[in-house]
Amino acid sequence: MANQAAPPYYLTAVYASNSVSERNLLWGDLQSLATSVRSDKWILGGDFNEDLRTIGASHTSSNNQENQILCHLDRILVNIKWLQDHADSFVQAATPSLSDHSPLSPLSVSLNKAFGIILDEPSSSSLTVCWTPPPIGWVKSNSDGSKGDDKYGYGAIVRDHWGDCLSAIAVRSSAASINILELKGLAYGLQLSAALPNTEALSVWVKTDSTTIKTWVQGRGSIPWTAFRDLRLIHHLLQQFDGWRLSHIYREGNHVADFLAAARSSLGSTLFDPSQLGSDLNTLIKEDKEGLPQLRITSS
Numbered sequence: 001m002a003n004q005a006a007p008p009y010y011l012t013a014v015y016a017s018n019s020v021s022e023r024n025l026l027w028g029d030l031q032s033l034a035t036s037v038r039s040d041k042w043i044l045g046g047d048f049n050e051d052l053r054t055i056g057a058s059h060t061s062s063n064n065q066e067n068q069i070l071c072h073l074d075r076i077l078v079n080i081k082w083l084q085d086h087a088d089s090f091v092q093a094a095t096p097s098l099s100d101h102s103p104l105s106p107l108s109v110s111l112n113k114a115f116g117i118i119l120d121e122p123s124s125s126s127l128t129v130c131w132t133p134p135p136i137g138w139v140k141s142n143s144d145g146s147k148g149d150d151k152y153g154y155g156a157i158v159r160d161h162w163g164d165c166l167s168a169i170a171v172r173s174s175a176a177s178i179n180i181l182e183l184k185g186l187a188y189g190l191q192l193s194a195a196l197p198n199t200e201a202l203s204v205w206v207k208t209d210s211t212t213i214k215t216w217v218q219g220r221g222s223i224p225w226t227a228f229r230d231l232r233l234i235h236h237l238l239q240q241f242d243g244w245r246l247s248h249i250y251r252e253g254n255h256v257a258d259f260l261a262a263a264r265s266s267l268g269s270t271l272f273d274p275s276q277l278g279s280d281l282n283t284l285i286k287e288d289k290e291g292l293p294q295l296r297i298t299s300s
Contacts, residue, residue, distance in 0.1 A: 009082070010037050014046030023048075034079065041085060045076035080135060084245075128293035129253040133163045137242075138203045139196065141189035142254055145181025145210075146261035154181045155260025156189030158196070163289035167192040168272040168281070170260040176226075182210040183230045185261060186217070190237040203243035209254040217246055252294035256284045 012033065016023050034042070078086075134140040143156040152175055157168040169188055173181060186208055193204045208214055215221040217234055238244045251258065259281060277285070 009041035009043065012042070012044035014044055014048060016046075016048045037079070039081065041082040042079040043076065043082055044078075048075055083135075127250075127296040129250045129296050130291050130293050131163075131249075131253045131256075131288035132291070133159065133161050133289075134203075134205045136161045137201075138205055139166060139193055140205045140207060141186075141193050142207045142249070142257040143182070143185035143189040144208075144254055144257035144261040145178055145183075145185050146258070147176075147178055147181060150175075152176055152181060153261050153263075154185030154188065155257050155263065156185050156192060157256050157260060157285075158189060158192045159285075159288075163285070165272075165274045165277060165285055166196060167274065168256075168260060168277070170263045170270050170272075179210065179212050179216075180226055180230075181261070182208065182213045183216065183227055183234075185257070186213060187230045187234050187237070189257075190234060194237050194240050199240050199242075201242055203245075204238070204241045205245045205247070207247060207249040207254065209249050209251045209258075211248055214246060214248050250296050252296045255294065256281070256288060259284055 012030075014026070014030075016026055030044070131142075139158050139160055141156060141158045143154065145154040146152070152173040153171055154173060155168070155170045158166045160166055169192060171184070171188065173184065176184075186206060189206065190204065193199070193202075196202065206217075212221065216223050216227055216231060223231070272281070
């Protein structure tokens with residue numbers, strides 16, 4: 001699909017068979033199609049008729065019987081090229097009405113702009129922000145910094161494509177600017193990622209809620225000399241992975257890392273074993289894993 005204002009993309013609608021053998025044929029066809037559209041944006045969605053693990057609503061399909069069967073049959077998937085151009089994409093699952101399936105809507109502010117869709121915005125509006133897991137073969141590192149009441153710290157968490165925590169840390173720091181704390185948190189997240197096995201075959205997606213830190217890592221902006229050491233470490237660590245991405249995330253979608261950074265005053269410097277996370281941290285991770293949206297209020 002294409003128009004004069006936006007680059008083309010491919011859209012695939014899926015309605016999979018109830019037969020396992022026929023679904024296997026479909027998976028093979030989709031793999032072949034993925035290879036042929038690798039350099040273009042591709043989005044596919046529909047009823048996969050297989051209970052895939054999901055992000056978003058806790059379930060997308062129900063048999064509407066007294067003893068309900070709830071499962072994740074409906075999905076919208078995108079390829080890496082799509083994510084590179086529309087990293088703000090997320091899927092909204094609505095409440096079922098006439099059908100026993102939840103309507104799924106892919107949403108992206110950048111895609112609207114590419115197609116010249118301008119939405120009237122009031123002086124104050126809200127935006128739903130969701131954490132999303134990385135693709136298979138990737139890990140996602142979220143980090144944050146915190147300061148207040150003469151207490152300083154930073155935190156980071158690394159998760160896999162299921163949204164499960166692989167490693168997390170909260171660090172108490174000496175006095176520093178918030179930008180330096182954010183930068184140290186990002187570096188620590190990469191150190192946790194680099195400590196995972198087989199990093200040479202692993203890609204890392206780094207997410208920060210600081211646009212300043214993003215520009216520093218990209219070598220742009222006015223970078224203070226106090227950041228040089230951490231930046232050298234960050235660039236060294238990035239080279240250890242098969243691939244990497246760096247992108248911005250709104251603070252509301254970064255609440256797990258924010259919790260870790262703010263917890264430094266009571267925790268000191270703590271490296272978390274994924275099997276021994278506290279109940280509060282586990283709850284936040286579960287919310288992200290299930291795609292629970294966080295509300296962001298914006299004002300003009």
